[in-house]
Amino acid sequence: MKLAIFPGxxxxxxVIAEAVRVxxxxxxxxxxxxxxxxxxxxxxxxxxxxxxxxxxxxxAADAVLFGAVGNxxxxxxxxxxxxxxxxxxxxSELGLFANLRPAxxxxxxxxxxxxxxxxxxxIDLLVVRELNGDVYxxxxxxxxxxxxxxxxxxxSYNEAEVRRIAHTGFRAAQKRRGRLTSVDKANVLESSRxxxxxxxxxxxxxxDVTLDHMYVDNAAMxxxxxxxxxxxxxxxxxxxxxxxxxxxxxxxxxxLMASASMGERQTEYGTFGLYxxxxxxxPDIAGQGKANPIAAILSLAMLLRHSLGREGEAGRIERxxxxxxxxxxxxxxLGGTASTSQIGDAVLNALAAES
Ligand code: IPM
Ligand code: MG
Numbered sequence: 001m002k003l004a005i006f007p008g009x010x011x012x013x014x015v016i017a018e019a020v021r022v023x024x025x026x027x028x029x030x031x032x033x034x035x036x037x038x039x040x041x042x043x044x045x046x047x048x049x050x051x052x053x054x055x056x057x058x059x060a061a062d063a064v065l066f067g068a069v070g071n072x073x074x075x076x077x078x079x080x081x082x083x084x085x086x087x088x089x090x091x092s093e094l095g096l097f098a099n100l101r102p103a104x105x106x107x108x109x110x111x112x113x114x115x116x117x118x119x120x121x122x123i124d125l126l127v128v129r130e131l132n133g134d135v136y137x138x139x140x141x142x143x144x145x146x147x148x149x150x151x152x153x154x155x156s157y158n159e160a161e162v163r164r165i166a167h168t169g170f171r172a173a174q175k176r177r178g179r180l181t182s183v184d185k186a187n188v189l190e191s192s193r194x195x196x197x198x199x200x201x202x203x204x205x206x207x208d209v210t211l212d213h214m215y216v217d218n219a220a221m222x223x224x225x226x227x228x229x230x231x232x233x234x235x236x237x238x239x240x241x242x243x244x245x246x247x248x249x250x251x252x253x254x255x256l257m258a259s260a261s262m263g264e265r266q267t268e269y270g271t272f273g274l275y276x277x278x279x280x281x282x283p284d285i286a287g288q289g290k291a292n293p294i295a296a297i298l299s300l301a302m303l304l305r306h307s308l309g310r311e312g313e314a315g316r317i318e319r320x321x322x323x324x325x326x327x328x329x330x331x332x333x334l335g336g337t338a339s340t341s342q343i344g345d346a347v348l349n350a351l352a353a354e355s
Contacts, residue, residue, distance in 0.1 A: 004061035008039040010281025011291035012067025018293035018344035019300040039069030039083035050089040063307035064274040070281035095263035098168040099129040103247035108326035112252035122228025128169040129240025157191040162198035169234035170206040179231035255292030255333040258299040269309040275299040289339040292331040320350035
């Protein structure tokens, strides 16, 4: 079993360090850990945010645990050298088209939600976001126009791209509460029209899943109005980026939100994937011990479940985290004063108490 660890920039290294402590506590003698550079730190060391060695390391591993990329010092670099290109490049180079972003409330945390507690209590949804297409990877550029310089980005989806992510969404819904809401903007966009028609076609293979469709503007409203109505939200790259951040505020803090990005490659132990907290590099609090490591620790749990076939350990981590979140060891993002490593200690103690 080989695990590639890419801590990256900002708070990435500090939160990943806590996830690695959890991994060490679980004790996998058969596991080899490799560390690679991504993002601004990789640009500084190698002149590129996604060096070839890093891609090769990811390809040779069974899974990747990823911290975060982004550094304001790199804001003026041309786009191909900006830290964000590391994560976008990994997603496309590794064919990671399916991004799973669960957002579930924790008992005892309703007071931290941006919603009224009785509404926040109902949230238990999974955003299944397409990750290899859309306006993110379409042609883009700058041209002259009558109104001065004009930036443009092409938004497109073809049937094959929609079909494969739709299957992921429907299969996820089968394992959950059997409901899938496909989110698009089919009243305006051609790419969304193809999206919707293709999802309807794929739905025929899943008679046990109830499908409905929502325009993205309505979905944004419904997520804050009554998030409990959603089970699986299936959507494209850009809409999924926005809606998953929104859902995290309903849970209480983006510092709790993990994600899995998967493709088709099967390993000896499961499906190859890249796992990352969705919070990003948060340069304003980097190096101060203020970051919440729970999103990184929960990303590790998803990694163990999906890529290493370790459902038992994944469940143990999730139960330990639920205990900590319900308790009084809280970081600054949840109104407390606990440091990154104190939160890590609390998870380790809860794990030890369980076994
Ligand atoms: C995310 C992030 C990335 C995205 C950025 C860092 C490129 O916001 O993973 O949600 O837009 O996908
Ligand atoms: Mg985002």
